[in-house]
Amino acid sequence: MSKVKEKQLRRRSEIIEAVIPLIGSVPFEQLSVNEICSAAGISVGSFYHYFEKKSDLLVGLLALIDEYLEENVYPALREGEVLPRLRAFAQEWAIYVENHSLERSKLISSVEPSNTDLSGQKRSCVIFLEGIFGQGQREGLITDSYSPHELTELYLLALRGITTDWSRNNGRYNIREKMARYMDIWLRGISL
Numbered sequence: 647m648s649k650v651k652e653k654q655l656r657r658r659s660e661i662i663e664a665v666i667p668l669i670g671s672v673p674f675e676q677l678s679v680n681e682i683c684s685a686a687g688i689s690v691g692s693f694y695h696y697f698e699k700k701s702d703l704l705v706g707l708l709a710l711i712d713e714y715l716e717e718n719v720y721p722a723l724r725e726g727e728v729l730p731r732l733r734a735f736a737q738e739w740a741i742y743v744e745n746h747s748l749e750r751s752k753l754i755s756s757v758e759p760s761n762t763d764l765s766g767q768k769r770s771c772v773i774f775l776e777g778i779f780g781q782g783q784r785e786g787l788i789t790d791s792y793s794p795h796e797l798t799e800l801y802l803l804a805l806r807g808i809t810t811d812w813s814r815n816n817g818r819y820n821i822r823e824k825m826a827r828y829m830d831i832w833l834r835g836i837s838l
Contacts, residue, residue: 661686728782740825751813790836
């Protein structure tokens with residue numbers, strides 16, 4: 647990745663991070679671009695340099711999750727048995743959600759699910775998970791007839807569902823425990 651691209655990604659992340667505290671007091675839909683720019687310390691022109699529209703901030707939040715997963719999760723889960731890797735991925739997702747504030751979780755829960763990033767490329771977590779599901783099918787561990795892409799979409803939907811429920815309940819339960827339990831049920835369903 648070029649230094650210019652790295653700088654642009656870093657600046658996008660900084661702008662997104664500046665918006666998160668605002669969400670506690672103003673719903674995202676009601677935030678104006680001017681308020682976002684004020685919080686981030688940028689001009690409106692700069693905002694539109696980094697994002698085509700306000701809702702792209704939400705897609706950018708997904709990129710922050712992808713960056714975390716790339717740095718902290720994928721290296722440990724590149725090898726090994728399929729089902730334990732999928733369970734571990736779900737636990738790491740829950741840890742990320744738990745450690746990055748309820749406000750961020752609520753905001754992420756409001757994002758329309760997307761399998762592509764701001765540049766239109768397939769998100770790294772989709773590529774990573776499709777690889778695991780494909781391996782599981784080739785090894786006969788996943789007996790479901792859905793494609794690896796469809797299984798990835800269903801899996802991410804389950805992760806987001808638990809995340810949304812946890813955030814709507816204001817974090818009143820242990821998301822790691824619920825994630826482990828529900829993902830165990832889900833994974834048993836595709837490996838019978």
